[in-house]
Amino acid sequence: MARRAMSVFRQWPSRVFSVETEGEPVYFSIRNEHRGEEVPRVFREVPKSDRCYSLHVCCSDRVRRAKFYAELKENFQRELPPRWDVSPMSSFLPNVRDSLIHGYFVRDHSESPSRSESFLRSLSPDAVLVCSYVRGEDGGVWTQRLWSDSETAEKSKEYFVVPAEAPEYHPSALGIINSDVFYSFEEALEVLQKCGDIIPEAKSVMELLPRRADARSEPDFPVVVIEGLDATGKTTLTESLRDTLGATLLRSPPQGLSPFRARFDQEPPLIRRAFYALGNYMTAEQVGQESTKTPVIVDRFWHSTAAYAIAAAVGGPVSNLPAEGSEVYRWPSDLLQPSLVVLLTLDSEERKRRLRGRGQGKTLEEQALDQNQIFRLKVEEAYRRISGPPCIVVDASPSADQVLQQVQLVIRAKCHL
Known part of the structure; x- marks a missing residue:
């Protein structure tokens, strides 16, 4: 044995x-x-x-x-x-x-x-x-x-x-830390290193990674992360903010990992979550470089990685989530912290209507959002409970111009831009 x-x-x-x-x-x-x-x-x-x-x-x-x-x-x-x-x-x-x-x-x-x-x-x-x-x-x-x-x-x-x-609390919470959600570069990297012999793409991914995590205490220019479920208007908003603020727009996971996403989406949660966690560190390296020159807008970051993972790991209703303040919601100590995180929210029926108009392929988790209201509610609540920094919630149901104006007001108040 x-x-x-x-x-x-x-x-x-x-x-x-x-x-x-x-x-x-x-x-x-x-x-x-x-x-x-x-x-x-x-x-x-x-x-x-x-x-x-x-x-x-x-x-x-x-x-x-x-x-x-x-x-x-x-x-x-x-x-x-x-x-x-x-x-x-x-x-x-x-x-x-x-x-x-x-x-x-x-x-x-x-x-x-x-x-x-x-x-x-x-x-x-x-x-x-x-x-x-x-x-x-x-x-x-x-x-x-x-x-x-x-x-x-x-x-x-x-x-x-x-x-x-x-x-x-739900027993799944006992196994979330560094299994469903990763809190350091080294913990996530260790999983991919062990996959080298069974997943050939893992070696290619590791060649793209930074040598180590470099969590700078504060970027030179503000870093604003836009979060939200699919079809809440993140792409439209982030592109508009890039143009109006003269900012650099980055996405997580970064473009360099796109060829490998389909492969890792087929893997068990431990491996899939480690892959996406490392994507955050790749994005953080890019943010660190660009924020010395301009403000940076990031389309999704660690909040998305953690919120989806926690919601998927915990069975049952929202009440089964780890309590607010639990260590599962803490920000990784070696990951660059943004200046501001904006969470776009949208009525479920309006979100479904927008999704039908897009006709794009979706991951299994995105399909689950459409089919399972409880899962959607857990993802949104996990977003709200993550600390360092917490999300500022913005209603995404008005027109794109109105949402842009509202987010600009938040950015000016919080980041002095």
Whole structure:
């Protein structure tokens, strides 16, 4: 068993388990003895003929872990074993950062348990911990069996399964820092370095990167970032500001990364987020150079990278986001800070109308914005909670000229331009 798996194995009785059902997590824990607790909700309506399993991806290398988890998901979507229902799940140590382990909860309706267990045993034992769940004769007690070895499941430890209280915040928050959102150049670079052998484009991207992050305390000229969801008018506004202020216009990710975006958009969040985080540092290097000569307008920056990542990582409603003031919203200490950040907001129906008129290809996350109002609300709220500097919200529903005038007033007041 791999080192990380062994560490997880030793801490197993202290972990809490979360199964996503209809977008909401259901929690349970395990004990050495049963004290009359009720059956956890995820097991209450399981027919007697069904069997339940859980898979926990825990190999030591986090790039391999992310790739393996994504490959499992793709395999389930492409070739779901007959009569299986699969739900995302995780396990974690309460309030312990980096303790989050992603996995899947499986309900098997098939008539051949041997085939299902054969499939589970075929999974890489140094990458996945497997559990089976057994119903007691009276149906009121369930036990969990952790397979310490995929070939000797019968020798594994058994625990009683009991309900667990929901944690103070969504468990995904335990794994956001430097996995979904990166807070230093070195942390993001380390991920891409580990991808060099499996993603050839990673080496090309690294050749474009600055040698190190250089967070200058204050640019010579003001740096104004324009943020907002697609179709809120960022492009029109940033180009108008460039012309009216005699400024340099930059975008994040920078043009140099455009040939690689489609490739990295296919990768698991860990790798994809590291790619876009490094794009911010490339843009910051350009900003540092240009802000010695002129004001700089930036079309999206770290706020976008972080807000989308946080919203995607946290399941369920807006209330599941980490609380305002959480360290997940802090600005990276080695990333140049803009003088001002303007967040354009727009009524969802008007935004959809504008999108229909554009007819451009969209990323998976942009498609999710169109289809999922909850995701959109989480992105907008994450924008508002990011500090250093915070966003100034501007209504983008008036005409382009009116929005330009309003933003110019904000820039004059905040940046003295």
